[in-house]
Amino acid sequence: MEFVPIKGVRFDCRFNTGEKALELLEKLIEYYKNENAKFLLMREYLRLSSLEDFDISICGADP
Incomplete structure (x- = not known):
């Protein structure tokens, strides 16, 4: 393994x-599948989150 200095890239990247x-990412998706999470496309989330009577949350936080 070789370490090369990286410049011009955010530290978190x-x-x-x-x-x-x-x-x-695969491990994260599998974890939430095992927790019976519902996966949505972003366009579905945006449509549903705009409905007043739809209760949607991410990780327990309100939208």
Whole structure:
């Protein structure tokens, strides 16, 4: 493994990118699937969140 200085890239974008990022995303999705989370497309979320009688929250927070 070789370490190369990175310049001009935000600090938080320097780690867990590429294959590692995809692996972590897969683990995160699997976790929420096991918690019976409902997954929506962004356009579905925007449509539903604009309805007054629809109760929607993300991680327990109100929209």
